Amino acid sequence: MAVFDVWTQKQKLPLYSYFGVESAVAPLTSFTIAIGELDSIPEKIKEAEPYAILKIKLGTKNDKEIIDTVRDCTEKPVRVDANEGWDLERAMEMCEWLAEKNIEFVEQPLPADQLDKTAILRSSSPIPIFADENCMTSQDIPIIAHAFHGINIKLMKCGGLLEAKRMIETARKYDLQIMLGCMVESSVGITAAAHLSPLVDYADLDGNLLIDNDPYTGVSVINGQIVLPEGNGLGVEVKNVSGLK
Numbered sequence: 001m002a003v004f005d006v007w008t009q010k011q012k013l014p015l016y017s018y019f020g021v022e023s024a025v026a027p028l029t030s031f032t033i034a035i036g037e038l039d040s041i042p043e044k045i046k047e048a049e050p051y052a053i054l055k056i057k058l059g060t061k062n063d064k065e066i067i068d069t070v071r072d073c074t075e076k077p078v079r080v081d082a083n084e085g086w087d088l089e090r091a092m093e094m095c096e097w098l099a100e101k102n103i104e105f106v107e108q109p110l111p112a113d114q115l116d117k118t119a120i121l122r123s124s125s126p127i128p129i130f131a132d133e134n135c136m137t138s139q140d141i142p143i144i145a146h147a148f149h150g151i152n153i154k155l156m157k158c159g160g161l162l163e164a165k166r167m168i169e170t171a172r173k174y175d176l177q178i179m180l181g182c183m184v185e186s187s188v189g190i191t192a193a194a195h196l197s198p199l200v201d202y203a204d205l206d207g208n209l210l211i212d213n214d215p216y217t218g219v220s221v222i223n224g225q226i227v228l229p230e231g232n233g234l235g236v237e238v239k240n241v242s243g244l245k
Helices: 002-010 038-047 063-073 088-098 115-124 138-147 161-173 187-194
Strands: 030-033 053-057 078-081 103-107 129-131 150-153 177-180 220-222 225-227
Touching (some): 030 038, 038 063, 053 063, 088 115, 115 129, 129 138, 138 161
Parallel strands (some): 030 053, 053 078, 129 150
């Protein structure tokens, strides 16, 4: 990221232009609701009011209760991450049930080593199935394309911007939908990923919003919309905080 930042600054280009992005218009990002006790969900939904799309982690024994509680609070679109938490029978039941709950897609419903069963789920699911743990780099895509409707790309998984761009190009060849995701990380990684976000279908770039000690400023989110920083390069600056120069 540092190399690309320096290079594009010298070339007087914003980073997204280097990757052939003609417009800086980025998608809406989802915001992750960390699920703990059920009675804490309404307050967390209230805190997420600026965001138009929510992401809910499932794969627990209380999955239906969690979604019902969320739906008691909001009708916003929801994306579900099952974190490899279901078996095939449970996944088929949940996808049918979630299809009536305004769920955009389900991420990694089955363990990564159950690709054949995931392909069975894909053939019957009324909502799209996205790969996370099954898709680390572009080399994985030809192997898993038959079992998923889409993939989740994370810079911290694939190794950097060049491989992420390669994953986008490969996924398009296989007619897969694409989401850019993230870990819990600073504005450096989130901003770098955001420069690729105009090339994909969905964004889940909220990792910097989930920490209170981010030493940088870069990409911003306004009413759920990703807004790329102006200027050349990555567009990340160090905050003027104690201990940092």
